[in-house]
Amino acid sequence: MHYSQTEQERLEEILSREEYQIYYEDHRNFLERAWDSFREWFQENILARLFENWEASSTTGNIVTGVILFLLALVILIGLIMLIMTIVRKKKLKHYKPLGQQGALDWSYLDHLQAAESCEANQEYHAATRHLFLALLLHLNQEKWLKAQQWKTNREYYQELQQTDPAMASPFYRFAIFFEKVMYGEHQITEADYQDFKKSVTKVIETQTEMKETGEQ
Numbered sequence: 001m002h003y004s005q006t007e008q009e010r011l012e013e014i015l016s017r018e019e020y021q022i023y024y025e026d027h028r029n030f031l032e033r034a035w036d037s038f039r040e041w042f043q044e045n046i047l048a049r050l051f052e053n054w055e056a057s058s059t060t061g062n063i064v065t066g067v068i069l070f071l072l073a074l075v076i077l078i079g080l081i082m083l084i085m086t087i088v089r090k091k092k093l094k095h096y097k098p099l100g101q102q103g104a105l106d107w108s109y110l111d112h113l114q115a116a117e118s119c120e121a122n123q124e125y126h127a128a129t130r131h132l133f134l135a136l137l138l139h140l141n142q143e144k145w146l147k148a149q150q151w152k153t154n155r156e157y158y159q160e161l162q163q164t165d166p167a168m169a170s171p172f173y174r175f176a177i178f179f180e181k182v183m184y185g186e187h188q189i190t191e192a193d194y195q196d197f198k199k200s201v202t203k204v205i206e207t208q209t210e211m212k213e214t215g216e217q
Contacts, residue, residue, distance in 0.1 A: 098137060098179070099150050109138035109205075116198070125194040126182060133179040136201050140168070143208055154180065171204060 099105060107115075112135035119128035137157065141148035145168060146160045154176040161169040178197055182189050 097151065097153050098134060099148055099152070101150075104134070104150060105138075105148060107134070107138070109135040109142060112138065120194065120198075123191070125189045125191060128194060129179060129182045129189060129197060132198055132201050133175060136172075136175060136205060139205050139208070140172075168204070171200070175201060 112131040116128045116131035116135060119125070119131060137146075137148060140146050140157075140161070145165045146157050158169055158173050158176065161172050175197070
């Protein structure tokens, strides 16, 4: 008995040495440990509550967990990309001055409408988009919905419309985003794109003109 106990103590002493204990250490890196911890938490706290017969340690359970987490990560990534794109667009909207060129205010909105028609006939949809947007802007200025100035940005016009005509602010914002995407070269405009833009802008101008005429009568 004494001999057996002594041998047992010696064995425990040997196994406690660093060269033996190293085999029992966790050699995974931080990301691997974090992933396993999160996966176990997700299985025990989320999936186990959703599915009564859920077995976290099963091979199928691990596969399903991996697929679900991958889809969640993909959704989050897409959301972040969309958020970044929105922030970038808003920054551009904040700095772009559509009437910043010298003499830009010398034209009327009807002049720009005619120029847009001419550019469209020549399939110059980039220039046609610019003239059509400026026609809308100057029309809104004529109708006193905003005050057109060379130093103002589209963001400032949008904020102004939120005060004077909230119903118009939202479509104006969409028009401004499309206009700036074309101007910055982010969007290669096609005839179909232009026709959709033209239809929407023209409808706004015609609707406001009709409302004014009806009000005057």
